[in-house]
Amino acid sequence: MELSSSNVWIIILIILILATIGFSIWVYTLNPPYMKNCDKLRKENPVWSENCAYPQATGKLDTSMATPTDPLYMASFSYSTAGGLPMCLPLWYRFRYVNSKSGNYSNFSKWSCSSVIAGGTNLPCVGCPEESCSDKISGPASCSFNRVVMGVTTDLQYNTLSPTGDGSINAAVVYRYVGKSTDVDTPPSDDPTIGEPLGMLALTSSYSGYTNVFTDIGNNPCPAINTSAGCPSRCSAC
Numbered sequence: 001m002e003l004s005s006s007n008v009w010i011i012i013l014i015i016l017i018l019a020t021i022g023f024s025i026w027v028y029t030l031n032p033p034y035m036k037n038c039d040k041l042r043k044e045n046p047v048w049s050e051n052c053a054y055p056q057a058t059g060k061l062d063t064s065m066a067t068p069t070d071p072l073y074m075a076s077f078s079y080s081t082a083g084g085l086p087m088c089l090p091l092w093y094r095f096r097y098v099n100s101k102s103g104n105y106s107n108f109s110k111w112s113c114s115s116v117i118a119g120g121t122n123l124p125c126v127g128c129p130e131e132s133c134s135d136k137i138s139g140p141a142s143c144s145f146n147r148v149v150m151g152v153t154t155d156l157q158y159n160t161l162s163p164t165g166d167g168s169i170n171a172a173v174v175y176r177y178v179g180k181s182t183d184v185d186t187p188p189s190d191d192p193t194i195g196e197p198l199g200m201l202a203l204t205s206s207y208s209g210y211t212n213v214f215t216d217i218g219n220n221p222c223p224a225i226n227t228s229a230g231c232p233s234r235c236s237a238c
Contacts, residue, residue, distance in 0.1 A: 048100065053198070054200045055171050057098045061192075065099075065170060068095055068156075072094060074133065077123065083220060088232055089180070090179040091148065093176050093216075095201060098170070143237075152210065161203070174198050176195060181230045198216060
């Protein structure tokens with residue numbers, strides 16, 4: 001039986017639809033390229049974190065590694081629809097260098113000169129504590145903010161784009177300490193065990209005056225209201 005031209009096109013269309021569905025299923029079963037690269041990276045260098053966001057300090061203190069000379073400053077504070085509740089708990093930041101093969105690490109930088117907290121007026125912008133942040137990113141304007149960008153204004157002592165002779169890098173790993181809502185102005189101690197690693201500083205040209213930054217998004221200590229943990233829907237300063 002001879003097929004009409006319309007039937008032929010219907011058959012071709014069905015074949016294309018089935019091929020598209022089959023290809024989609026095949027792609028879905030594959031690991032994303034980034035995860036493939038991450039799996040390979042972790043297999044070669046187990047010190048990398050599970051998502052390859054930073055090398056873990058699993059080695060020992062290496063006094064031959066440079067100690068960061070500058071603290072982290074707040075390059076930006078804003079609102080993100082995917083960021084969760086406002087940052088109502090005081091956040092303090094510092095960083096140190098961690099080798100991506102050995103896991104050895106340097107001493108820490110100083111903590112940020114003040115904490116980051118939504119609605120706060122004493123935020124760690126450049127020049128703090130003598131100079132304050134712009135009203136656009138502090139005080140009442142920041143009451144809904146949940147996206148923090150921390151950075152340095154000078155070059156890092158190690159170039160993370162240029163591996164050393166053994167192929168490793170000394171990454172600038174950012175650590176964060178989450179304080180209590182009643183301790184907004186109380187900095188954490190210099191105890192090296194304090195703070196949680198989140199990611200690495202990376203070169204930037206997007207923030208005027210900053211050479212390297214880290215965007216703290218997706219690590220909200222208050223993803224949901226939990227008043228017993230100090231996570232209200234509205235910050236005390238607001």
